[in-house]
Amino acid sequence: MDKSIDTRALLQQIHLAVALVDIEQNTICFENACFFDWFPPPAQEQGDFSDRVPSLELEKAKQRLQARGSYRLEVDVQIKGRATPVRIEMHQVEYQGQARTLVEARDISKEKESQYMLDSYSRLAEKNAKALEREKDRVERLLLNVMPKQVYEELKNYGTTTPQHFENAAILMLDFVRFTDMQISHDASALVSELNDIFSAFDRIVEMFGCERIRTIGDSYMAVSGVPEESGEDTANIARVALRMRRYLEKRNSAHSNQWRGRIGINTGPVIGSLVGIQKYVYDLFGPGVNLAARMESHSEPMRITLNQATYELLKDDFICTERGEAEIKGFGPMTLYFLEEEARQHYR
DSSP states (O other): OOHHHHHHHHHHHSSSEEEEEETTTTEEEEEOHHHHHHSOOOTTSOOOHHHHSTTOOHHHHHHHHHHHSEEEEEEEEEETTEEEEEEEEEEEEEETTEEEEEEEEEEOHHHHHHHHHHHHHHHHHHHHHHHHHHHHHHHHHHHHHHSOHHHHHHHHHHSSOOOEEEEEEEEEEEEETTGGGSGGGGOHHHHHHHHHHHHHHHHHHHHHTTOEEEEEETTEEEEEESSSSOOSOHHHHHHHHHHHHHHHHHHHHHHOSSOOOEEEEEEEEEEEEEEEOSSSOEEEEESHHHHHHHHHHHTSOTTOEEEEHHHHHHHTTTEEEEEEEEEEETTTEEEEEEEEEEEOGGGOO
């Protein structure tokens, strides 16, 4: 039996396009039916090998075959009226004592579809990862707006926080005078817009001196220095914040018809800092230091900054203060109060 005939008959039955090519002469010595259907010759012509394989660069193929013994490329061919991706592999072989090139072509549409799906899933996973990272950053920014960074890090790492005691926290309390009687209070959107502008400016001032905004309730604003870390200049820093808040309001009032007149009190004393809530987190301060700061604010006057004797002793060398007399402070008894006027020039910055 002629083995070559058996081999040819076998090659005609497989669903793989196979051809034996004389690459130097650019001619096809043998091709099975699948190769003929996938790479048909031009009308009324036999067609050279390179004419029948789209996108084949014959010289490049020869160089690769000579150098490596093989060459691969991918092309699109029309199979049953549909553009189909096909991978062509070429190998140097010896056939009947002569150098020939074995050409194999296979349909890789399923492989391409799988790769496309994998790429799509990868892109989707990457997109979801980026969206998750953006959401994580957004949540982190929101949480850092309601608690100090050190407290946030503890919550993130351990899932809970421990209340902390601070012996010498410097607290500022601000409240706007006759807020509900202001003409703008009848326009809710305008009121919120202006209050947002003012509190945003206050936040920048607070950050400038390394302090923390603790909370805003309505038209009141609370900030602290020395929580959760002491700086050694906490009372001075909160005093500088108070002075710049007042200066900002003075400049704003000179340029706007609505007059925002703040009453400010500051105090240095013991507080407890803790995260409150389970579903909604709020970081807050408690203790006599906060209560006395609130009393200083309520005993203050429009566009003035009030402090007690103990806080005055901490500021008197670097700031100019005016004694305003003794007052009975609820829960604390009689105290000598002072107005904080300005920072001494040699310390001004």
